[in-house]
Amino acid sequence: MKFSLIITNYNQKYGYGHYNRSKRLYDYLKKNVKIRFTSKPNKNEYKNYDNLIFDLPDYKNFLKGYKVRRGQKIIALDYNGKEKIDINYAIFSKSKNALLNYVSLENTFIEKLKFKKKNRQFSLIALGGYDRKKESLKIAKNIIKLFNIKVLIVYGPLNKKKTCIKEKKIKIIYNPKNFKKIQSECKFAVTNGGLTLKEMLSLKKSVFAIPQTPAEKKLCKKLKKHFKFNYGNISNLKFEKFKSKTNLKFKGLENFKKIL
Numbered sequence: 001m002k003f004s005l006i007i008t009n010y011n012q013k014y015g016y017g018h019y020n021r022s023k024r025l026y027d028y029l030k031k032n033v034k035i036r037f038t039s040k041p042n043k044n045e046y047k048n049y050d051n052l053i054f055d056l057p058d059y060k061n062f063l064k065g066y067k068v069r070r071g072q073k074i075i076a077l078d079y080n081g082k083e084k085i086d087i088n089y090a091i092f093s094k095s096k097n098a099l100l101n102y103v104s105l106e107n108t109f110i111e112k113l114k115f116k117k118k119n120r121q122f123s124l125i126a127l128g129g130y131d132r133k134k135e136s137l138k139i140a141k142n143i144i145k146l147f148n149i150k151v152l153i154v155y156g157p158l159n160k161k162k163t164c165i166k167e168k169k170i171k172i173i174y175n176p177k178n179f180k181k182i183q184s185e186c187k188f189a190v191t192n193g194g195l196t197l198k199e200m201l202s203l204k205k206s207v208f209a210i211p212q213t214p215a216e217k218k219l220c221k222k223l224k225k226h227f228k229f230n231y232g233n234i235s236n237l238k239f240e241k242f243k244s245k246t247n248l249k250f251k252g253l254e255n256f257k258k259i260l
Helices: 016-029 043-048 136-147 179-185 195-202 214-224 253-259
Strands: 003-008 034-038 051-055 073-077 085-090 098-103 122-126 150-155 170-174 188-191 206-209
Touching: 003 016, 003 043, 016 034, 016 051, 016 073, 016 195, 016 253, 085 253, 122 136, 122 179, 136 150, 136 170, 150 179, 179 195, 188 195, 195 206, 195 214
Parallel strands: 003 034, 003 051, 051 073, 073 085, 085 098, 122 150, 122 188, 150 170, 188 206
Antiparallel strands: none
16 A cells, blocks of 8 residues: 655744645545655655655745655645646646646535535634734624624634633634534635635635735735635725636545545
8 A cells, every 4th residue: 555645834924724724634534545644844754655745835945855756646735836746736726837737626625514504693704823913803893893793703723822802792712623614604704815715715605805925915816816705904894795707627635545
């Protein structure tokens, strides 16, 4: 049986969405294939594996100093690097440097959603693994003022300091295990411009994105050409009804089992 390694990393500023996705991918695959997972890449170990699966926020020089051995397969999620790889699993963009591209918004999800989707009367605010600009509470108050609706703020695991709030219509939770269920049930959402935004578009939700980095802003601009949603900053908070302008043909991460 072939041996595979999933490689990811993140820091205090960005990348937790990639860590979370690749960890879910590992949990999904380990029941059927021989595989390891690491968030602390060590290139000296790469030669021991038949398949290297990367899920990184940035692929610049990710293989520098490593010579891919004969027969070894290089697989990446949302690949934007310059090196030649075998397979790119992307949520949105193909890579000209990949021999094979699987592109679909469904690549955002690994596990099947086993619950009924319900639209409940609350708004979700989820700005990624870390609320870098500390904007969530300001956004929540604006939403209450504009729409008179309950607001659920979801802080990622990188938000170490607990926040107390007396406003009855605002609830704060930290790194919930049922985040996918929460996403599916909210009426509309405010997200960052990364994986959480893509997940909300997959669920066909009205969403307003607040990019946290220049890369996220660039992604929002690209997605805007294919989906109806708004993005910007707190001052121009506005929601549009979701509408897809594109037709993505490839389906899901289940294909991983076939190629490993």
